[in-house]
Amino acid sequence: MAVNEQLDSTIEQHDAVAVHSEGKRSTPLYIASRKVYPKAVSGYFRNLKWILTAIFLGVYYITPWIRWDRGEHAPNQAVLVDILHRRFYFFGIEIWPQEFYYVAGLLIMGGVGLFLITSVAGRAWCGYACWQTVWTDLFLVVERWIEGDRNARIRLENGPWTASRVAKFLAKNAVWLLIALATGGAWIFYFADAPTLLKSFFTGQAPFVAYATVGVLTFTTFVFAGYMREQVCIYMCPWPRIQSAMFDENSLLVTYNAWRGEPRSLHRKKALAAGQKVGDCVDCNACVAVCPTGIDIREGSQLGCITCALCIDACNEVMDKMGLPRGLISYSNTVTYNDNAAGKPTHLKASTVFRPRTLIYFTVWSLAGLLMMMSLFTRERLDVNIVPDRNPLYTKLSDGGLRNGYQLKILNMKQQPLTFRVEMQGLAEGSFAGDGLTMVSPREATVNVEADKLKNVKIYVTMPPNTVKSESSELAFKVTETGPEGDGESLVTGTVFHGPKVK
Amino acid sequence: MSKRERDEISGTETTGHTWDGLKELNTPLPRWWVWTFYVTIIWALGYSIVYPSWPLLTTNVKGLWNWSSRGDVAASLSAAQGAQKEWLDKINAADVNAINADEQLRNFAVAGGAAAFKVNCVQCHGSGAAGAVGYPNLNDNDWLWGGSLDAIYTTIQHGIRSTDDGSTRDSAMPAFADGVLDATQIDQVANYVLKLSGNEADEAAATAGAQLFTDNCASCHGADGKGMRDFGAPNLTDSIWLRFDAPTKENIVAQISKPHHGLMPAWAAKLDDATIKQLAVYVHSLGGGE
Ligand code: SF4
Numbered sequence A: 001m002a003v004n005e006q007l008d009s010t011i012e013q014h015d016a017v018a019v020h021s022e023g024k025r026s027t028p029l030y031i032a033s034r035k036v037y038p039k040a041v042s043g044y045f046r047n048l049k050w051i052l053t054a055i056f057l058g059v060y061y062i063t064p065w066i067r068w069d070r071g072e073h074a075p076n077q078a079v080l081v082d083i084l085h086r087r088f089y090f091f092g093i094e095i096w097p098q099e100f101y102y103v104a105g106l107l108i109m110g111g112v113g114l115f116l117i118t119s120v121a122g123r124a125w126c127g128y129a130c131w132q133t134v135w136t137d138l139f140l141v142v143e144r145w146i147e148g149d150r151n152a153r154i155r156l157e158n159g160p161w162t163a164s165r166v167a168k169f170l171a172k173n174a175v176w177l178l179i180a181l182a183t184g185g186a187w188i189f190y191f192a193d194a195p196t197l198l199k200s201f202f203t204g205q206a207p208f209v210a211y212a213t214v215g216v217l218t219f220t221t222f223v224f225a226g227y228m229r230e231q232v233c234i235y236m237c238p239w240p241r242i243q244s245a246m247f248d249e250n251s252l253l254v255t256y257n258a259w260r261g262e263p264r265s266l267h268r269k270k271a272l273a274a275g276q277k278v279g280d281c282v283d284c285n286a287c288v289a290v291c292p293t294g295i296d297i298r299e300g301s302q303l304g305c306i307t308c309a310l311c312i313d314a315c316n317e318v319m320d321k322m323g324l325p326r327g328l329i330s331y332s333n334t335v336t337y338n339d340n341a342a343g344k345p346t347h348l349k350a351s352t353v354f355r356p357r358t359l360i361y362f363t364v365w366s367l368a369g370l371l372m373m374m375s376l377f378t379r380e381r382l383d384v385n386i387v388p389d390r391n392p393l394y395t396k397l398s399d400g401g402l403r404n405g406y407q408l409k410i411l412n413m414k415q416q417p418l419t420f421r422v423e424m425q426g427l428a429e430g431s432f433a434g435d436g437l438t439m440v441s442p443r444e445a446t447v448n449v450e451a452d453k454l455k456n457v458k459i460y461v462t463m464p465p466n467t468v469k470s471e472s473s474e475l476a477f478k479v480t481e482t483g484p485e486g487d488g489e490s491l492v493t494g495t496v497f498h499g500p501k502v503k
Numbered sequence B: 001m002s003k004r005e006r007d008e009i010s011g012t013e014t015t016g017h018t019w020d021g022l023k024e025l026n027t028p029l030p031r032w033w034v035w036t037f038y039v040t041i042i043w044a045l046g047y048s049i050v051y052p053s054w055p056l057l058t059t060n061v062k063g064l065w066n067w068s069s070r071g072d073v074a075a076s077l078s079a080a081q082g083a084q085k086e087w088l089d090k091i092n093a094a095d096v097n098a099i100n101a102d103e104q105l106r107n108f109a110v111a112g113g114a115a116a117f118k119v120n121c122v123q124c125h126g127s128g129a130a131g132a133v134g135y136p137n138l139n140d141n142d143w144l145w146g147g148s149l150d151a152i153y154t155t156i157q158h159g160i161r162s163t164d165d166g167s168t169r170d171s172a173m174p175a176f177a178d179g180v181l182d183a184t185q186i187d188q189v190a191n192y193v194l195k196l197s198g199n200e201a202d203e204a205a206a207t208a209g210a211q212l213f214t215d216n217c218a219s220c221h222g223a224d225g226k227g228m229r230d231f232g233a234p235n236l237t238d239s240i241w242l243r244f245d246a247p248t249k250e251n252i253v254a255q256i257s258k259p260h261h262g263l264m265p266a267w268a269a270k271l272d273d274a275t276i277k278q279l280a281v282y283v284h285s286l287g288g289g290e
């Protein structure tokens, strides 16, 4: 490491070149990508990111193991996507396929939420929450633990393949592979009873799709977090392209405050003594050395920056040593930056967060959330459908009466078996009957429906001779929960009775 | 070759392509991306060797795995049939009443019967089993040869007036115009039949027809005209008519004079027993089963 002797002795000069520098592109159609060796850094944002990483990983790994008692008729896993039985369980909430709009609502909230975050704080998703960032961080920890930090690794990889290098290489990849396996492995537990699946997974009895899923996710985790890293963000991910359309002059972005830093100087003290004009940037390249995507933030806001804020930490450390104020690199926005550049010292105003754009996003986001909550808490757990037969529309009986057939579908979405009373309304002369119904009177019956099931009953409505006055007459069925288990929820569903054309 | 230059702002070289004054920057792809591209080409080659690909004059290259979409369908069909075997075995072992009594078996039989009905029966009985003139409606509660599960099962097995089944249900109404009754007498009987079913009739003729009915018709249609299932003789007192839509005197006279007879094939020779049982359960489930 070439330390410039002329540099202020307390500041380490990094021999770092921005791998993805905007200005140093060469001519050929394609080039080998150069490896980025991010240097470890500590500071406020690094700590914040460790905490967030721990929370995200914790949530991801622990969630499928949380139990939730739903009684004997439903699974006891708190979060479960039961594809086979077409149910989605989330703690106290159970979603049937026809209620899929809740999932659509969640996606809308997710989308608008990202717009909101992005318009306030730029690529906060990328820098703090994206799995690519989180898992890359995790893999970097392993890498530093086994092979050492930036300089040690550069030296190692430029050196020969000694036994110790081979050992380190194997150890690193083995640990990565284990993490990748655990990552892919955790995913499948969201789709089946976790303890059962874990057992069958290791005894070789899990379904093929479980192994295939783990295989694919292990592979992608290993390759993306171990070897592709910033290449995923720069070349593969669509999100950076979309996000830049959501920034405006008030969005917070990691910014090199050039108005303060330039002209940068390696020999700041000497230059100052000589009365030259110098900025605060000591050109130590610390910001470049720590950047996980290998860019130089001093070239300005750019596609490669995932706003991980690690360069802020690195630069603040340098500023502290130099006795200069922190924040040469900081979260800032175009308005503040331009004001300062124009010689008007300004601080970031909290009020820039509340502007029409963010308020609209927030309103849409909370409206979607509120609507979903309201409908979730008031939704019916009983659904009734009556489908009249279309072929034949009606049947003439031997006494001259008429009969219509219907499919009566009762969805009991509660987690206990229930008895329902089915009453016919309208067409006063008529009566009904059906398989699986217990008739109480010609116009009233009861039917049992298992917990969490749909019951399909074929019913026939019969009208005595000469009582049907039109080609189609209205009638309805009232379905009511009864018995000690039921809480009297009831639904009236209308349908029609078909007869011959009246001349 | 167009002229390459270096873009001032980004410092990147241009490709030399210009559109309306806009110059294209030459931002090089990472090399792994190019390799990915080559891999897809190799993949495509492999794919075209393994799967059906190049068209030839009359056929196409079949591919090493000899895969075809027809073969795929056949495989899924036989898999589906394999999955049904358990149920079909139970249906073979049980009689129609036992099948009907078991909820699961009944559901399977109704679904299977409906499918078989769509293939074999709809040509005469219609897709909703509602029949047509001359072809009985299977939804109603009027049965010529009986509406119990056993009766329906027998009818489907052996058919009606089927020429190639010795146990077929058989009967024939004589043509009364062929020297049995004269035109006046036929008219009187027709009036009586109209009256039996509650339709408007000439009272005097009907009264005369009553005696003729007892002498000539009651042996099959019963003294009260309610029909007799042993002979497939229809009930003449109800609202359902097989041979015509409207019970007019002309229609009835025509049937008495020169009757039409329905014919149903015997299915025992064409369908396996499990299918016939399922058909019987299905027909029985249509609302008129006894
Ligand atoms: S660019 Fe894409 S992959 Fe990279 S951090 Fe952002 S969202 Fe994640």
Ligand code: SF4
Binding pocket: A254, A287, A290, A291, A292, A293, A294, A295, A296, A297, A304, A305, A306, A307, A308, A309, A310, A311, A312
């Ligand atoms: S420039 Fe700074 S904020 Fe942007 S990716 Fe690099 S280290 Fe992170």
